[in-house]
Amino acid sequence: MTQHLLIIDDEPDMLTLLKRSLEPELGCQVDTASSGEAGLEMIRATDYDLVLADIKMPGISGIEVLEQIKADRGEEVTVVMMTAYGRIEMAVEAMKHGAYDFITKPFDHDALVMRLEKAFERSRLLKENLRLHHECRSTDMFQKLVGKSPEMQRVYDTIRMIAKNDLTVLITGESGTGKDLTARAVHALSNRNTRPFIAVNCPTVPEHILESELFGYKKGAFTHATRDRKGLFQEAHTGTIFLDEIGDIAPTIQTKLLRVLQEKEIKPLGEARPIQVDVRIIASTNQPLSEKIKSGDFREDFFYRLNVLPIHLPPLRERTGDIPLIANHLLEKHCAKLDKPLKRLSPELMDAFVGRRWEGNVREMENLIMQGILFSPADEITPKDVGIPREPSPGPGPDMPPFLDLPYKEAKENNLSTFNATYIGHMLTLSKGNVTQAAKACGLERQALQQIMRRYGISAEPYRQSP
Numbered sequence: 001m002t003q004h005l006l007i008i009d010d011e012p013d014m015l016t017l018l019k020r021s022l023e024p025e026l027g028c029q030v031d032t033a034s035s036g037e038a039g040l041e042m043i044r045a046t047d048y049d050l051v052l053a054d055i056k057m058p059g060i061s062g063i064e065v066l067e068q069i070k071a072d073r074g075e076e077v078t079v080v081m082m083t084a085y086g087r088i089e090m091a092v093e094a095m096k097h098g099a100y101d102f103i104t105k106p107f108d109h110d111a112l113v114m115r116l117e118k119a120f121e122r123s124r125l126l127k128e129n130l131r132l133h134h135e136c137r138s139t140d141m142f143q144k145l146v147g148k149s150p151e152m153q154r155v156y157d158t159i160r161m162i163a164k165n166d167l168t169v170l171i172t173g174e175s176g177t178g179k180d181l182t183a184r185a186v187h188a189l190s191n192r193n194t195r196p197f198i199a200v201n202c203p204t205v206p207e208h209i210l211e212s213e214l215f216g217y218k219k220g221a222f223t224h225a226t227r228d229r230k231g232l233f234q235e236a237h238t239g240t241i242f243l244d245e246i247g248d249i250a251p252t253i254q255t256k257l258l259r260v261l262q263e264k265e266i267k268p269l270g271e272a273r274p275i276q277v278d279v280r281i282i283a284s285t286n287q288p289l290s291e292k293i294k295s296g297d298f299r300e301d302f303f304y305r306l307n308v309l310p311i312h313l314p315p316l317r318e319r320t321g322d323i324p325l326i327a328n329h330l331l332e333k334h335c336a337k338l339d340k341p342l343k344r345l346s347p348e349l350m351d352a353f354v355g356r357r358w359e360g361n362v363r364e365m366e367n368l369i370m371q372g373i374l375f376s377p378a379d380e381i382t383p384k385d386v387g388i389p390r391e392p393s394p395g396p397g398p399d400m401p402p403f404l405d406l407p408y409k410e411a412k413e414n415n416l417s418t419f420n421a422t423y424i425g426h427m428l429t430l431s432k433g434n435v436t437q438a439a440k441a442c443g444l445e446r447q448a449l450q451q452i453m454r455r456y457g458i459s460a461e462p463y464r465q466s467p
């Protein structure tokens with residue numbers, strides 16, 4: 001991409017001369033401004049890679065231009081100053097204000113080109129750094145949610161699409177599917193990410209306490225209210241509140257939450273006047289709320305207020321392609337947490353994992369893996385270590401393979417994933433984690449094997465621990 005240079009100088013001849021010589025020599029596009037005021041306006045409108053400004057100008061001086069650029073854009077824009085020969089104190093002043101370099105007039109042309117090339121290089125590196133930093137931040141947001149299946153890709157797309165606005169989100173999914181992680185990802189990608197994220201596990205708080213926990217109370221509101229206390233909504237002000245397992249809350253609290261959603265205000269117990277709060281609400285449930293509405297346990301109007309932006313997390317058995325990836329992720333995470341050397345999952349255990357129904361989803365898998373890490377005597381965790389019978393569970397029907405009720409593409413992808421985890425796992429076991437040897441045994445080029453391993457989230461690391 002062509003780089004973009006802005007030259008600010010009050011001498012028109014100098015501008016013409018520099019533009020004419022620098023454009024072909026640096027291979028960049030040069031714009032010119034004949035005053036500090038005009039220059040600043042152009043900088044606000046265009047993303048320049050480099051600004052070359054004269055220090056001494058009538059009106060806004062070069063130093064003032066520099067100060068303004070630093071105030072508006074920080075380190076994003078690289079600035080080089082020009083000063084007349086002998087005005088070294090001005091150049092020092094410019095460096096103090098954050099100029100990258102200074103050049104004295106009259107110039108030695110070659111030296112000028114060389115210094116501007118260096119400044120362009122600095123600007124390119126800086127922009128690349130900023131881009132990577134930004135990319136890292138946005139992948140960080142999802143880093144705890146592992147899974148590459150089409151189902152999880154849809155979840156990530158939805159999170160990205162809905163995170164930035166302030167609308168209410170309802171996350172549904174069986175227990176242990178990652179609703180809590182998803183709520184945190186929505187907050188992390190939202191504009192509120194530097195503000196509080198308050199999670200409330202609704203069923204664990206007794207009904208009579210939940211109201212005062214959420215909305216707070218005034219001194220004297222009830223017998224033990226010896227002082228004013230802020231509720232969680234006030235704690236979450238300008239941030240996000242996550243109401244986990246909302247399906248379990250009592251109708252009286254549903255009515256009060258409905259009011260918060262409608263009016264954006266809360267009323268602490270014992271307080272006469274409502275208090276305005278600016279809180280984004282994310283709720284989750286593992287129960288079909290439609291049934292609760294039918295039985296009269298959940299207010300229908302409250303449900304519609306909550307279900308503005310829905311996210312559904314599919315159960316693990318419907319995204320079996322993710323199982324090897326999540327299993328290895330949890331293994332690494334918990335070996336580190338439990339301060340144990342990295343173990344590996346035997347191919348038989350991975351097979352059993354893929355065929356399992358996982359009623360408790362990722363949480364159930366996490367528990368099994370922790371047991372395996374603690375109880376397996378060797379580096380390899382086998383089905384026996386976690387109490388799984390050797391034969392994989394039969395899946396949906398008595399004799400039916402677990403993929404027969406899936407669409408072709410998905411069934412194929414899931415089976416490929418299992419096949420790769422088992423086959424490559426076996427070859428890596430034999431080669432003690434040596435990828436070159438494993439590739440030879442597979443009859444593949446090393447790079448081809450590495451590509452497959454990357455695609456299916458297989459790491460050679462755990463196999464290197466073999467005695």
Ligand SMILES: Nc1ncnc2c1ncn2[C@@H]1O[C@H](COP(=O)(O)OP(=O)(O)OP(=O)(O)O)[C@@H](O)[C@H]1O
Nearest residue numbers: 144145146147175176177178179180181286362363
């Ligand atoms: N996609 C995933 N990748 C990695 N870890 C996950 C994933 N989904 C869930 N987990 C892990 O599984 C455990 C359960 O996840 P989480 O608490 O988010 O589920 P939940 O749906 O909120 O569960 P519950 O309904 O029981 O509250 C957590 O330790 C979480 O880190």
